[in-house]
Amino acid sequence: MNKVSTSLFALAILVILSALAAITFGPADIDSSQLMACLVGSCQNQIANIIIWQVRIPRVLVALVAGMGLAIAGAILQNTTRNPLADPYLFGIVSGAGLGATIANISLADNLTIALPLAAFLGALFSVVIVVFIAKVLQRMEQLLLAGVAVSFMLASITQFILYFGEPFATNRVIFWLMGSLARVEMSNFYVIASILLIAMITVFALHRQIDALLLGDESAASLGVDVDKLRLLMLGICAALTATIVAYCGGIGFVGLMIPHIVRQLIGVTTLKLIIGSALIGAIFLIWVDVIARSSLPHAEIPIGIITSALGSIFFLFIMYRSRAIT
Amino acid sequence: MSTLLNISGLSWKVLNKTILQDINFTVNKGEVIGIIGPNGAGKTSLLRCIINQANILTSANISGSVHLKNRLITQFSAKEIAQHFALVMQKNDSIFALSVQDVMKMGLLPHKSLFSLDSDYDKSQIELALSKVGLSHALESLFNQLSGGEQQRVLIARALVQASQILILDEPTNHLDVYYQHQVLQLVNKLNITVIMTVHDLNLASLYCQRLLLLDKGQLICDGPPKEVLAPEQLSKIFGLPCQQNFDAITGATQVSFYLEENCMQYSAISEPLSE
Numbered sequence: 001m002n003k004v005s006t007s008l009f010a011l012a013i014l015v016i017l018s019a020l021a022a023i024t025f026g027p028a029d030i031d032s033s034q035l036m037a038c039l040v041g042s043c044q045n046q047i048a049n050i051i052i053w054q055v056r057i058p059r060v061l062v063a064l065v066a067g068m069g070l071a072i073a074g075a076i077l078q079n080t081t082r083n084p085l086a087d088p089y090l091f092g093i094v095s096g097a098g099l100g101a102t103i104a105n106i107s108l109a110d111n112l113t114i115a116l117p118l119a120a121f122l123g124a125l126f127s128v129v130i131v132v133f134i135a136k137v138l139q140r141m142e143q144l145l146l147a148g149v150a151v152s153f154m155l156a157s158i159t160q161f162i163l164y165f166g167e168p169f170a171t172n173r174v175i176f177w178l179m180g181s182l183a184r185v186e187m188s189n190f191y192v193i194a195s196i197l198l199i200a201m202i203t204v205f206a207l208h209r210q211i212d213a214l215l216l217g218d219e220s221a222a223s224l225g226v227d228v229d230k231l232r233l234l235m236l237g238i239c240a241a242l243t244a245t246i247v248a249y250c251g252g253i254g255f256v257g258l259m260i261p262h263i264v265r266q267l268i269g270v271t272t273l274k275l276i277i278g279s280a281l282i283g284a285i286f287l288i289w290v291d292v293i294a295r296s297s298l299p300h301a302e303i304p305i306g307i308i309t310s311a312l313g314s315i316f317f318l319f320i321m322y323r324s325r326a327i328t
Numbered sequence: 329m330s331t332l333l334n335i336s337g338l339s340w341k342v343l344n345k346t347i348l349q350d351i352n353f354t355v356n357k358g359e360v361i362g363i364i365g366p367n368g369a370g371k372t373s374l375l376r377c378i379i380n381q382a383n384i385l386t387s388a389n390i391s392g393s394v395h396l397k398n399r400l401i402t403q404f405s406a407k408e409i410a411q412h413f414a415l416v417m418q419k420n421d422s423i424f425a426l427s428v429q430d431v432m433k434m435g436l437l438p439h440k441s442l443f444s445l446d447s448d449y450d451k452s453q454i455e456l457a458l459s460k461v462g463l464s465h466a467l468e469s470l471f472n473q474l475s476g477g478e479q480q481r482v483l484i485a486r487a488l489v490q491a492s493q494i495l496i497l498d499e500p501t502n503h504l505d506v507y508y509q510h511q512v513l514q515l516v517n518k519l520n521i522t523v524i525m526t527v528h529d530l531n532l533a534s535l536y537c538q539r540l541l542l543l544d545k546g547q548l549i550c551d552g553p554p555k556e557v558l559a560p561e562q563l564s565k566i567f568g569l570p571c572q573q574n575f576d577a578i579t580g581a582t583q584v585s586f587y588l589e590e591n592c593m594q595y596s597a598i599s600e601p602l603s604e
Contacts, residue, residue: 082423206442213434216420222381223417224437224490225410270424271433 007268011281018288019064023056025292030056054187062185063291064284065193066246067256069200071283073239074257075264075275076204079211080235083145087258088243091148091236094254095155096127097247098178102159105170116177117248124244127151132236144236180251180306182291189249196245200238201276207231208272215270252306255313256283262320330357332494332522338377338392340370346546347373351392353541353551355494360516360523362537364530364557366567369543371526375496378524379413380404410438414487416497420479426471428463428482429454435489457488461515477508484515497525501532534558535581542566555582 024030028051034043035052043049070088077086100123104115134147163171204211210231213221218228246253264278287305290312294305333355340347348370355361363371376384378394380401385394394401396412404412414435432454433446458464461481466474471482480500487495497516501509509529513536516523527533533540534554542550542557544566550557560571569586576583 079424084423209434209437209440209444212430213437215422215424215426216431216434217417217422219381219417220415220420220434222406223379223410223413223415224434225405225407226437227406265424269430270426271430 004268004274008274008277008281011278011285015064015281015284015288018285019060022060022063022288022292023052025296026051026056027295058187058190059182059185059291060288061187061190062182062193062250063287065190065197066182066250066253067260067283067285067287068280069193069197069242069246069283070253070256070287071260071264071279072197072200072204072276073242075261075272075279076200076211076235077239077257078261079270079272079275080214080232081145082215082217084262085258086145087255088239089252089254089257090145090152091131091240092127092152092155093124093240093243094178094247094252095152095159096123096125097121097244098174098252099123099155099159099162100126101177102162102166102174105174106162106166120177121244121248123155124247125240127155128236128240128244132233144232176251176304178252178306179304180253180309181302181304182250182294183302185249193245193249196242200242201280203234203238204272204276207234208276211235211272250305253287254306254310255316256287256309259313259316260286331355332357332397333378334393334395334398335378336393336395338374338390338394340373340377340390340546342389348377349546351548353548355522355524357493357522358520359539360537361525361539361541362533363524363526363541363543364528364533365543365549368545370546371543372498373546374543375498375524375526379409379415379496407438410490410492412492413494413496414490414492416480416483416487416495416500418499418502420483422472428458428466428469428471428474431471431482432458432467432486432489435486438490438492453489453491454485457485458482460488460519461485475508476503477505477511480504480508480512481515484512484519488519494522494524495519497523499526499528501527501529530558530563531581531583534583535576535579558582558584560584 020035024032024035028048030048030052034045034048037043038049038052043052073088074086077088077091078084097120100119100121101116103123104119108115131144131148131151134151135144138147159174163174210221210226213224213226214228214231221228243257260283261275261279264275264282268274268278287309290308291305293308294303297303331354335351335353338351339349351374363374365371377390378401380394383402384390385402396404401409433450435457436446436450436453455464455467458467461484463478463481463485466478466482471479474482484495495516500512500516504512509532513532516525517536525537527537537554539552540550540554540557541548542562549566550559550562558573560573563571563584563586567586569588571584571586573582573584575581
């Protein structure tokens with residue numbers, strides 16, 4: 001095994017260990033022997049069994065796939081746009097989801113369990129459709145990011161306008177949802193996110209050489225037989241579906257898609273296969289542990305997960321900037 | 329010699345501006361052809377048409393045809409075109425830290441199916457191509473940290489991995505100093521494959537190309553060996569400067585020099601007292 005394969009194998013082991021360790025964290029005291037007993041079906045304590053299977057495992061599994069999904073969405077966008085700052089959030093996905101959630105909250109009083117994520121998903125997809133439409137009209141696919149930033153601000157201002165005149169309780173609900181949390185996730189959420197993640201991974205594995213060809217420029221890729229615009233649009237669609245699903249269930253979790261691929265490039269490599277596998281594994285480990293911090297650092301409350309990822313992400317970027325200054 | 333490419337009646341107009349006008353020529357297997365001409369003559373546009381870049385030939389304002397091995401180029405898929413033509417452009421930069429190996433692997437793309445991974449044969453082809461351009465030692469080096477000449481050689485090696493029959497180079501010597509200009513063109517010349525390249529420097533083109541195509545305002549003015557194409561009267565008319573043809577004492581190649589009348593007068597004014 002070469003160095004890259006060894007690193008990826010070690011990371012995969014770390015993902016499994018992190019997931020198992022994360023199950024033991026939480027308000028109820030569950031140690032590793034109890035966990036193992038419940039996992040193999042010989043649990044003596046029924047309450048521990050229910051907590052593990054119905055609360056902690058769905059939550060850790062959603063953290064795992066959400067971390068993977070956000071990280072690989074960032075990695076795919078960065079490689080297909082050749083922009084290390086590209087992030088699914090810059091395409092207005094969170095603003096669109098926020099607008100969808102706001103409309104659902106204001107117009108519906110009940111049944112928000114299904115309506116909120118559904119509206120958020122539709123809002124996110126709506127924003128991506130507008131972004132792609134603008135880029136198509138301008139006939140400049142490389143301006144996708146700029147179009148995304150503009151749409152993001154536009155949708156955020158509509159959301160704020162609605163919230164300003166909305167009922168305070170609904171407004172609070174939307175704001176808390178936008179901060180991100182895994183507190184209300186269920187096993188069904190895991191299945192949905194995992195399915196889209198699987199489709200995204202298979203598509204990227206199939207097209208990894210085409211995506212790599214983009215790294216030396218559109219003209220170079222076209223000369224190697226790549227239909228650049230089609231490929232970029234397909235990848236954007238996959239990233240949008242992936243991020244929109246995650247945002248719909250977990251709310252706004254920023255910086256993962258920006259930060260994790262950056263680390264992977266330094267540690268493992270820049271080409272698509274290495275970057276995607278590395279980002280999926282490190283993204284999973286990162287979000288599993290951030291969720292552990294979110295639910296265990298305060299005695300009787302949870303910190304919204306988006307606050308922690310944004311805080312860590314901004315410190316990380318300042319560190320990167322400082323380090324690159326020291327190098328140059 | 330077998331004919332690989334046949335360009336016939338190729339014309340391209342954009343908003344009343346002629347980009348190319350009634351271009352006709354053939355390319356035989358193994359030829360090294362240089363396309364020369366002033367800025368805006370249509371050199372790069374001609375290359376774009378030859379490889380049907382971005383399906384350019386299906387555009388309404390282009391007429392004429394390009395045949396590759398007696399088959400219309402528009403009937404080839406993008407992948408098939410990439411299997412026949414390898415393109416090396418003026419400048420290739422990546423914002424990410426690609427290794428030389430990563431760049432070389434791109435050349436495998438036209439011959440690979442979806443999901444395919446690299447085989448041992450692919451690796452041996454990459455090593456062989458790098459050894460041909462004298463960069464065996466650079467496999468793990470970062471592409472962006474190589475010199476301009478080395479980067480061009482890596483891209484030529486990538487074209488070799490692409491295993492295409494025709495190598496297309498757009499201004500391969502731009503941004504290179506004299507040493508690397510000669511090194512890159514000498515390398516291209518020794519590859520024993522068909523080469524079509526645009527070249528700004530007429531003397532370099534003469535030295536390394538068997539045949540030159542002189543373009544001006546979208547028209548093919550002359551097609552032939554360097555000695556014939558680099559006729560002083562013809563070049564004077566096109567470049568707007570007096571021109572003189574001579575032969576290099578060492579290589580025997582046709583060379584041309586341009587001069588401004590006023591510079592000659594200045595020179596003679598300075599040199600006259602010295603000659604006394």
